[in-house]
Amino acid sequence: MRLVIARCSVDYEGRLQAHLPEATRLIMVKADGCVAVHADGGAYKPLNWMNAPNRLSEDDEGWTVTSPKGEVLRIWLHEIYADSSHEMGVDPGLQKDGVEAHLQELLARDVEMLGNGWKLVRREYPTDIGPVDLLCRDDEGMAVAVEIKRRGEIDGVEQLTRYLDRLDRDGNLSPVRGVFAAQEIKPQARVLAEARGIRCVTLDYDELRGIESNELKLF
Amino acid sequence: MRLVIARCSVDYEGRLQAHLPEATRLIMVKADGCVAVHADGGAYKPLNWMNAPNRLSEDDEGWTVTSPKGEVLRIWLHEIYADSSHEMGVDPGLQKDGVEAHLQELLARDVEMLGNGWKLVRREYPTDIGPVDLLCRDDEGMAVAVEIKRRGEIDGVEQLTRYLDRLDRDGNLSPVRGVFAAQEIKPQARVLAEARGIRCVTLDYDELRGIESNELKLF
């Protein structure tokens, strides 16, 4: 990784056009070739950047970074205050817990959380417009499509509605009911869901994990 | 801005839980207090980070960053290879061109692009679920709601559909037609839009700018 502190101005032309007036900034070049120009504030997003793959050429006025898609990032270096390089090796990567995939996995293990006698048909049940998170049968054998979100918002209700519309055309499933399950459901999303006859369920991640732990204890 | 190159491991607990095994990385601390841990690859996104505002405390094993929302980022510093600080001052910021706001502005100036005799009622026409990009009257005085996107995808069609549903309840406007305008419209979005009676229009950004230039030339 190369780190350059410099007074610079920047022009980007590609998916849009953007310009950075002259100021002191950090320019970071990673081993994969990606370039990022950071100001001393504004969270982790750089002011300007160029993703890998690209080609970087230096001349006496600055750098030109060109991507195969025709994007160009031009960095004018007016004064360089520091320029260092560091070997880091390959990163072992981030281990995450608590994202939607994990919620889905936990709920799939115990669909009875949603209703007594419910059975899981399958996770990621396919439709021609994309997969439904869970397809279940309730205690009376009726089909139920479940959409799982970490945060339940209107888009998620729209998504489930599209799936329900599709699934309902399948004679082996129809009529299909819907359940919108999330750790947190926004009021607007709840109103829209309930207006469409979709049941809303709030998930407790710790409780789901607790169930998982209890199951593990049994073996 | 402080830049530390160190062999470190990291734990984050907040919106989710995440762990980074020991490796050499860049730790960036910006003037506003935000912290980012970067590997030498993987685009501009850090592996782990903490937004401002937060509180950073150092001890002999590493750093603890705490946010007012209860998030905690713990960085264990095993070996420090470099540690430098740089004054940068306030950044003048990025100047952009070509985003949706500009498309909206250009189209608002010349709604006749959409149909002869069309008049703009107003930009950002309010409804109780959010503003419609443009509300127009066509040559016969019928109301038309226009949703503008750079890239037209299914979400945009859903959004316009919700607005149309709302606007149609207004006796002074009903019936309201819809136009979905974008630089590029995905086939699925087009199918969905047309199935709902929404007209799709592809925008040519250069042509819109050309109109603007021509208008400017007249004055």
Add this chain to the structure above:
DNA sequence: GTGTATATCTCGGGG
């Protein structure tokens, strides 16, 4: 490759 959904999305604007 396209298409779809997710994200500790980030970021900005408006109430």
Add this chain to the structure above:
DNA sequence: CCCCGAGGTATACAC
């Protein structure tokens, strides 16, 4: 403050 919408979104995953 939250809510909402846009993004050069980026990223992962299925088809």
